[in-house]
Amino acid sequence: MSIPSPLPDPLVELVAQRFRVLSEPARIKLLDALRAGPASVGELATRADLSQQNASKHxxxxxSAGLLERARTGNTAQYAIADPSVFTLCELVCDALRDxxxxxxxxxxxxxxxASR
Known part of the structure; x- marks a missing residue:
């Protein structure tokens, strides 16, 4: 699939929105924690070294951005990756930083x- 050039304004806004969502370090930590598989808010908060309230917010x-899916079981919510392309993007950025x-x-x-004195 080819990407139009110049990018149409609505597409520019969607791309910018995705980068805004990913610009928060706590969210990167949570996404990284989900590479191991679905987990509850409490498990993710522990893995990402965040408070449960902060983890829940992020x-x-x-x-809401469509990167995660959520399944509720009673009072517990399990989160999982809904858009695995986020890991491809992270790998591209990490490779560029490494280079x-x-x-x-x-x-x-x-x-x-x-120098010693």
Whole structure:
């Protein structure tokens, strides 16, 4: 499927919205925690080192954006990845960061040891 160029304004807004949703570090932590499979809010809060209230808030945003699906069983909600393309995007970003870091390492001199007195 080809992406039109220039991008139509409605598509630009949808792409920007997706990046806004992913711009919060806590949400990246929660998505990463869900790579292991579906989990409850409490389990995800523990895995992502967040309070349960904070995790719940961010999970709601990810769910509203269509990145997560939620299944309720009594008082417990189980979250799972609804859009696995989010992991492809994360891998692309991580690979680009790794390449950039490697390029910087190649041109920067190694740190100098402090001079002794």
């Amino acid at each position: 999970l709601g945003v990810l769910h 950039r870091y490697s390029a910087l390492q190649a041109v920067l001199p190694p740190p100098q040891a402090p």
